Amino acid sequence: MIHMQSISLRREERDILSGVDLHMEKGQHWVILGRNGSGKTTLLEMMTGYMFPSTGTVDVLGYRFGACDVREVRKEIGYISQSVIEKLSLSDPVWEIVATGEYAFLRFYQAIDENVRLKAIRLVEEVGLGHMVNQSLGTLSQGERKKILLARSLMSNPKLLIMDEPCAGLDLHEREKLLVDLGRLTDRGLMVVYVTHHLEEIIPLFTHVALLHEGRITAAGPKEEVLSAEALSQAYDWPVEVEWVDGRPWIRAVAKSGGVAR
Numbered sequence: 426m427i428h429m430q431s432i433s434l435r436r437e438e439r440d441i442l443s444g445v446d447l448h449m450e451k452g453q454h455w456v457i458l459g460r461n462g463s464g465k466t467t468l469l470e471m472m473t474g475y476m477f478p479s480t481g482t483v484d485v486l487g488y489r490f491g492a493c494d495v496r497e498v499r500k501e502i503g504y505i506s507q508s509v510i511e512k513l514s515l516s517d518p519v520w521e522i523v524a525t526g527e528y529a530f531l532r533f534y535q536a537i538d539e540n541v542r543l544k545a546i547r548l549v550e551e552v553g554l555g556h557m558v559n560q561s562l563g564t565l566s567q568g569e570r571k572k573i574l575l576a577r578s579l580m581s582n583p584k585l586l587i588m589d590e591p592c593a594g595l596d597l598h599e600r601e602k603l604l605v606d607l608g609r610l611t612d613r614g615l616m617v618v619y620v621t622h623h624l625e626e627i628i629p630l631f632t633h634v635a636l637l638h639e640g641r642i643t644a645a646g647p648k649e650e651v652l653s654a655e656a657l658s659q660a661y662d663w664p665v666e667v668e669w670v671d672g673r674p675w676i677r678a679v680a681k682s683g684g685v686a687r
């Protein structure tokens with residue numbers, strides 16, 4: 426479903442990504458981990474056609490970027506990220522923001538079909554924010570905006586859901602609810618690619634993990650193989666220990682002198 430081959434990206438005399446090969450197949454759900462600035466968001470922006478590599482090829486859902494209409498591909502992709510929130514109009518009502526997802530528009534400049542309006546309202550209710558449907562996006566909290574983006578991305582029945590730190594800014598209760606919702610969504614046959622800084626968000630539905638370090642993939646494959654203390658210590662440039670509880674990995678930073686960091 427996603428094939429990135431020999432990807433590199435050079436900006437301002439710097440290699441942001443180098444020699445990236447990633448192959449994500451149907452039935453898999455991926456998490457991408459790495460330090461701040463390692464290139465995770467850049468990779469996601471390439472998967473959604475918002476950025477193009479300096480060299481290499483990106484194939485998503487059978488389309489090759491650079492040789493297809495990016496708008497058509499985006500209709501099949503739900504993208505949840507701060508960068509999308511920043512592109513939306515904070516003064517538009519929540520239901521209208523969600524409705525734009527039907528056409529992969531950022532904003533409407535024409536009358537909105539009544540069926541599209543009703544579908545948008547239903548999805549806002551589904552993510553638990555029905556009481557805010559007429560409020561403007563700018564009046565919502567960061568966590569509520571993430572949920573609105575999830576509702577928006579479901580408007581077009583996407584085949585692929587790409588999520589960049591969707592749980593950032595959510596409290597524990599809201600985080601767990603969103604992760605449960607994600608489990609429900611994958612029942613529809615949707616593939617998820619998920620970036621996070623928090624290993625405990627790697628719930629059992631995720632099958633594969635890629636580790637990025639300074640723009641290079643240092644490990645990629647089934648999560649049980651990739652999430653070793655050794656590979657993660659290398660990715661984070663810090664010694665860590667990993668413990669699995671109920672099918673979820675938990676990471677603990679170890680003080681460089683030997684004890685647990687406080």
Ligand SMILES: Nc1ncnc2c1ncn2[C@@H]1O[C@H](COP(=O)(O)OP(=O)(O)OP(=O)(O)O)[C@@H](O)[C@H]1O
Binds near residue numbers: 436460468
């Ligand atoms: N247009 C650009 N021009 C120059 N440098 C850029 C550009 N876009 C991204 N970068 C740099 O590329 C690197 C990777 O950025 P990216 O946002 O992909 O990292 P990230 O792994 O998502 O980081 P974080 O975890 O902090 O969100 C960063 O050092 C960033 O400053």
